[in-house]
Amino acid sequence: MNLGIAVLGATGYIGTPYRDEIREAGPAARIVTLCARRRDRLEAAQQKDKADLITDDWQAAIEHPEVNCVVVATPDALHFDPVIACAALDKHVFCEKPVALNADQAHQIWTAFQNKPLGHFVPFWTRYVPVFARAKQFVQSGRLGEIRSVIYRWHNPRPASIPFTWRDDATLSAAGSIADVGSHAYDTIRWIINQEANRVLAHAEVLAPAKPDVGPIDLTEAIDIGQKQEAGSATTLRKATAFDYANIIWQFQDGTVGSLVLSHAPTLRKGLAPEVELHGTEGSLAIDRLQSELTVVRSDGTVELLETVPNPGFGNRFIKHAFPAIHDRAAGQTSEHPGLYDGWRVQIFTDAVVASVERGEWVDLSEFDSPANDVTKA
Template sequence: MTTKQVRIGMVGYKFMGKAHSHAYRDASFFFDTEVEPVMQAICGRNEEGVKQAAQKMGWLSFETDWRKLINRDDIDLIDIVTPNNSHAEIAIAAAEAGKHVYCEKPLAFNLEQSKRMLEAVQKNNVLHMINYNYRFAPAVQFAKKLIESGRLGKIYHIRATYLQDWIMDPNFPLVWRLQKETCGSGSHGDLAAHLIDMARFLVGEFQEVNGILETFIKQRPIVEESSGLSGTASTEKMGDVDVDDASVFIARFENGAIGTFEATRFAAGNRNGNRFEINGEKGSIRWDVENMNHLDIYFHEDEPGLQGFRTINCTEDIHPYASAYWPAAHIIGYEHTFINLIVELLNGINKGCSPSPNFFDGVKNQAVLEAVERSSKTKQWVTIEEMLI
C-alpha cells in the first residue's frame, strides 16, 4: 500500500511525453510501490495543444512556461521530454529549485552541458534519473543476471546495431532531429546513445573508440509541422542537414572486451532494429527489441549434437519484472519498459537514492558519444579518459 506521493511536473507532451504519461498512470496498477506518482502538471508552449494533452493523458493541470512549472510548490519532480538543446537549462533550474529530475536521453546537448547538469543535482542534493528505457526489458535484465552470474564467462565481444529507415525519402522535411542547433547530433546521439548505454550496462566501461559519422542527404525541405518521428514540409525552400545520418564505430572496453556499433536511419526495412549480440568464453546471448520478450542464449557446455541458440520467452515469474504483469507468454510491449523504469525511479525516491541510469551514467554516455565525434574528425582512436578530464 502506498504511503506517500511524488507530484510530477512534465515539460513536453508529444512522443516521449505520451510514453512517460502512460508509465505514470500504470506503475501503481501493476506494481506495489511505496510512492505513488501524481500527474500534477504538464507544460508546453502551445496552450491549446498542451491543454488537450493534459486532458487526454490525465494530467491535473497545465502550464505554458516551464519556469512557472518549476517554481510551483505542488511539484516535487520535473520530467524533461523536450528536445536535447533545452535539457540542461531546465534540469539545472529544477535542481536549483530543489526538485528531483528525470530526463530524456541523451542527457544533454553536449558533454560540457551534461557535466553541469550532474554538478547541479549533486550540489542541490536532488535525485536524478535518465530515460534509457531499453535496459528495463525483462529479457535485457535477465541477460544482465546471466552475465553477472558468470554463465557466459569472460566477455569477448559485443556487436550492437540500431537501424531505422524513417528519413530515407530525400523529401522528408527538416525536423528538429536533423538540426544540430536543437539535437546536437543525429542518429549518433539519438540511437547510438542507446547502444552505448546498453553496452555499459551489460559489458562495462568503454576505454577508447574509433569511428566515423556520415550524412547522406545534405539538404531537406523546411518543416512546417512535426510530431514524434513524422513531419510535413511547408514550402519548396530547402535547409541544410548538419547532423549525421549514420554512425559506425569500434571500441575497446576496460575489461578487455571489444565491440562494434552501428546506428543509422538509412537501413531500409528496419523500423526500429535495436539489437545486440554478446559473446563470452562460455556462451553467447542476443536480443532484438522488435522481439523484445525473447532472449536467445547459447551455452558452449551443452553436449555435442544439441548445441545451438535456444530462445527463452522472458515472461516467467523468475524473469525480472515479469511477475507484475500477465501469465507466462502473455507478452508485454515497448511501453512496459517505461513502466519498469518508473517503478525503479519511485523506489529510488522512497529510499532516497538515484537509480541507475542516472546523471552519472548520462555523463559517461555523453563522453563516449563525443569521443566518437572527435575520432570521426581526427581519424584516430580517442580515449574516454581524455574526454572526462
C-alpha cells in the same frame, strides 16, 4: 511522497506517452503544469491531464509551488538549464537522454544533484527490454566465460519521405543518431558487461537525402506524414545536419573490443541479423530483439536456441522504474535504475565518438572525463 509534476515538452513525441503513463499511475502522482510551444496542443493536453497551468515558459512551469518533480522531454539542447534549475529549486527530475549537449554540461548536472536528497531518473529503456535483461543474467552467470568482443547493430529506419524535424538539426540534437539511439546502445552494453569503454574510433554521415520542410512539427507528426507520403507538395527541401548513421569501433577497459553501427537512415533496415553479439572465452550469445530470442554458440561450435523470452511490453514505466528510482534517491538510498550519473557516463562516450568523427582518429574517453572523486553513483 506524492509527486506534483511539471512536464516540459509535454505535447511532443516523447512527452505525450509519458503523460499517459503518469495519469495511469494514480493519485500519488499528479500532473500540475504543462509546457510546450504550441498552444492548441497544450489546451488539448490540459483537458486530458486536468493540469493547473499551461505555458510556453519552462521557468513558470517548474516554479509552480505544487510542483516537486519535473519531467524534461524537450529537444536535447533544451535540457541543461531546466535541470540545473531543478537542483537549485530542490525539485526531483526525470531527464530524457541525452541529458545534455556535451559531457561538461552532463557533469555539471550530475554534480548539482550528487549530494542532494533529490530523486532523479534517466530513461535508458533498453535495459528493461526482457531479452536484454535475460542476456545480462546469462552473462553474469559466467557461462560465456570472459567477454572479449561485443558487436551491436541498431538500425531504426525512418520513412524515406519523412519531413525535417528538430532531430535533423545539429543545433538542437546533441549528436544525431549517436546521441539518440547510440546512448541507449552504449548504456545497455556497459550495464550488461559492467564495463566502460576507454577509447573509440568512429565514422559518421548523413545518409538520408534532403527532406521536405513542412514547418515546426514533432516526430509523431513527421512519421505519420512520411508513412502516408503526404509531404510531396512541400516546395522547400532541407538537408539534415545531425548524423543519421555512425560506425563505431569501441574498446573497453578490460580489453573487450567490437563495433557499434547506428542508423536512422531509411535504407539500413533491421531484421537481417541479431541486434547484439556477445563473444566470450567459453561461448557466444546472440540477442535478437525482434524475435525476443537468445541463441548461444558454444566453444565446440554447437548452436542452440537458448530461450525465447516472453515480452509483454514495458507496462507502465513510471510505476515500475521511474517513480521507484526517484523515491529511493530522494530518501538517500542507492537505486538499480539509471540516473544522472549514467547520463553523464554515456555523454562522455558520445562526446568521444563525435570527436573521433571530426578528427578521423582514435579518441580516449578520458579526454572528456572529470576528476576521479566524481565516480560515486547513486
